[in-house]
Amino acid sequence: MNRDQIAEVLTEIAVLLELKGENPFKARAYTNAARTLQSLNRPLDELFAPGAEHIKGIGESIHDRIVEMLAKGKCAYYEELKASMPPGLLEMLNIPGLGPKKIKALYEKLGVETVDQLEKACLAGKVAVLDGFGEKTQSKIVEGIKFRQQYASRHLLSDALAVAEPILENLRSHPDVIRCSTAGSLRRSKEVIGDIDFLVSSKNPAEIIAFFVNQPGIMNVTAKGETKASVFMGGGIQADLRVVSDAEFPFALAYFTGSKEHNIVMRQRAIQRGLRLNEYGLFKSDVETRDPKLLVSCKTEEEIFQKLDLAYVPPEMREDHGEFVAAEKNKMPRLIEWTELKGSLHNHSNWSDGRETLEEIAQHMQELGLAYWAITDHSKSSFQANGLDPARLRKQLPEIKKINDKLAKDGDEFRLLTGSEVDILNGGKLDFDNDLLAELDVVVASVHQGFTQSEEEMTKRIIKAVENPYVHILGHMTGRLLLEREPYKLNQHAVIDACAATGTWIELNSNPYRFDMDWRLWQYAKEKGVKCVINCDAHKNEHAGFLRLGAGMARKGWLEKSDIINTLPLKALLVELKKKRQKLA
DNA sequence: GCCGTTTTCGGCCCGACTGTTTTCAGTCG
Numbered sequence: 001m002n003r004d005q006i007a008e009v010l011t012e013i014a015v016l017l018e019l020k021g022e023n024p025f026k027a028r029a030y031t032n033a034a035r036t037l038q039s040l041n042r043p044l045d046e047l048f049a050p051g052a053e054h055i056k057g058i059g060e061s062i063h064d065r066i067v068e069m070l071a072k073g074k075c076a077y078y079e080e081l082k083a084s085m086p087p088g089l090l091e092m093l094n095i096p097g098l099g100p101k102k103i104k105a106l107y108e109k110l111g112v113e114t115v116d117q118l119e120k121a122c123l124a125g126k127v128a129v130l131d132g133f134g135e136k137t138q139s140k141i142v143e144g145i146k147f148r149q150q151y152a153s154r155h156l157l158s159d160a161l162a163v164a165e166p167i168l169e170n171l172r173s174h175p176d177v178i179r180c181s182t183a184g185s186l187r188r189s190k191e192v193i194g195d196i197d198f199l200v201s202s203k204n205p206a207e208i209i210a211f212f213v214n215q216p217g218i219m220n221v222t223a224k225g226e227t228k229a230s231v232f233m234g235g236g237i238q239a240d241l242r243v244v245s246d247a248e249f250p251f252a253l254a255y256f257t258g259s260k261e262h263n264i265v266m267r268q269r270a271i272q273r274g275l276r277l278n279e280y281g282l283f284k285s286d287v288e289t290r291d292p293k294l295l296v297s298c299k300t301e302e303e304i305f306q307k308l309d310l311a312y313v314p315p316e317m318r319e320d321h322g323e324f325v326a327a328e329k330n331k332m333p334r335l336i337e338w339t340e341l342k343g344s345l346h347n348h349s350n351w352s353d354g355r356e357t358l359e360e361i362a363q364h365m366q367e368l369g370l371a372y373w374a375i376t377d378h379s380k381s382s383f384q385a386n387g388l389d390p391a392r393l394r395k396q397l398p399e400i401k402k403i404n405d406k407l408a409k410d411g412d413e414f415r416l417l418t419g420s421e422v423d424i425l426n427g428g429k430l431d432f433d434n435d436l437l438a439e440l441d442v443v444v445a446s447v448h449q450g451f452t453q454s455e456e457e458m459t460k461r462i463i464k465a466v467e468n469p470y471v472h473i474l475g476h477m478t479g480r481l482l483l484e485r486e487p488y489k490l491n492q493h494a495v496i497d498a499c500a501a502t503g504t505w506i507e508l509n510s511n512p513y514r515f516d517m518d519w520r521l522w523q524y525a526k527e528k529g530v531k532c533v534i535n536c537d538a539h540k541n542e543h544a545g546f547l548r549l550g551a552g553m554a555r556k557g558w559l560e561k562s563d564i565i566n567t568l569p570l571k572a573l574l575v576e577l578k579k580k581r582q583k584l585a
Numbered sequence: 586g587c588c589g590t591t592t593t594c595g596g597c598c599c600g601a602c603t604g605t606t607t608t609c610a611g612t613c614g
Contacts, residue, residue, distance in 0.1 A: 059586060059588080061586065132604090
């Protein structure tokens with residue numbers, strides 16, 4: 001079992017324990033262990049080797065369960081727990097308003113075991129008469145079930161941004177708004193978003209709440225209080241607004257930006273210093289009070305970190321992924337800014353499955369102020385994408401040269417680069433011969449077929465491809481499509497090691513469905529000295545905008561300008577593109 | 586179930602909102 005699978009079992013154990021009504025802290029211990037596991041960078045077989053160092057948050061009994069899962073691929077305790085519970089109960093947790101306690105009551109008092117049975121019980125009026133339930137709860141459950149059938153609860157970052165940005169603009173222009181921001185996973189630039197969080201400071205919260213719930217695009221209002229409102233937007237994205245005083249704003253912003261894991265450590269640091277931190281402020285002593293006289297004043301998030309003896313941690317890094325160690329030692333990376341990117345080295349034209357012509361692409365990218373743009377159309381085996389055979393590719397090269405000659409004649413700095421996104425075939429052979437690859441400025445190698453190979457075969461296949469001296473970049477390493485397709489099985493650490501050994505760059509594919517390689521692995525890659533290329537994988541000119549999203553992911557991976565190849569100006573890039581060939585050829 | 590330089594027992598982040606109550610439990614973030 002891999003890291004994700006083990007973490008999922010631990011998380012499910014926690015849920016099952018809650019449903020059983022066990023000690024909630026026992027359940028939390030499993031949740032914490034799952035999180036701890038996800039935040040560790042080193043390979044699992046090292047972390048759980050006999051005699052390995054103790055991991056904080058994973059005690060004796062959970063440690064043994066993880067070792068069992070690594071060895072046997074299953075966990076007896078989990079199987080046992082699962083067997084003792086109807087499987088439909090877990091699904092009920094997805095219904096808004098239903099938690100472990102209520103589900104347990106429904107199960108014990110009505111014998112409800114599935115979402116279907118629950119819906120029927122509600123429609124028959126059996127739920128409303130239970131202790132602790134009522135008419136409203138009953139109809140909310142029915143609504144919740146219908147809603148879940150209609151919409152997903154998780155959304156792509158790009159979709160969430162498209163909904164959030166116009167509302168943020170509207171809030172910003174409201175005269176009663178002093179400061180405002182998005183918060184939560186959107187501000188942290190997570191690849192997948194649950195809901196959108198807005199935060200506003202104002203002297204007139206009632207006015208702001210009323211303004212917010214009347215924004216265009218809101219389907220219904222699910223909660224509306226004095227300082228907080230929740231709504232559903234078109235597309236089924238939930239959005240929450242909090243309104244606080246301006247003095248509270250930095251604390252609320254830090255609090256609601258999270259992540260939860262990050263906040264827990266922040267709170268603990270406050271407690272260690274005889275302080276108490278919450279969304280309203282940083283208070284002296286842990287006395288139960290909100291007396292403003294006891295407030296440690298901070299006007300910005302930066303000052304909060306300062307008071308807890310930390311350097312400022314940018315939102316993207318607030319995942320409890322090592323940021324506290326770095327911020328304590330004042331060794332924070334200076335994260336990449338998307339405006340530092342000079343172009344993209346993996347893109348398509350209408351020669352394969354892209355939309356625009358070479359001329360249209362060149363003109364658009366030049367107008368955006370970029371320095372270069374590589375045309376890397378698909379190779380022949382990607383026939384579904386109208387991949388180029390060697391003859392067509394050799395025909396494309398002079399077309400690109402013609403465009404570049406004209407640009408040079410006009411005195412323009414911008415250049416198209418020739419290239420290919422060459423398929424990594426089964427067994428690791430590339431779809432083009434080396435003599436053709438040698439004619440290209442940029443070679444991206446990617447897997448597009450044979451996704452179901454074993455981890456061992458896939459790992460060997462990709463390592464063989466990156467060992468080719470003409471491959472500059474490994475494209476979308478895992479082939480995942482967020483919310484749609486799982487990554488193929490792969491030992492990513494081994495592939496990163498191979499890229500380090502051969503001087504191959506790894507792509508951070510900025511298509512919002514991909515964001516591949518995952519941000520969680522970039523710290524490891526960086527340690528190994530592997531360079532990143534933030535690529536659009538553009539199929540339309542408007543996909544150039546993915547550079548901004550990709551830079552957000554790179555920031556989550558702690559990457560700096562110097563870690564990223566496509567921050568280089570054209571001349572320096574051309575030098576770098578020759579290095580691997582000189583070294584290995 | 587995990588943790589500990591005041592602790593090996595007694596804590597474990599905590600506040601808003603809702604709905605059901607009539608002072609609070611459950612859920613959510």
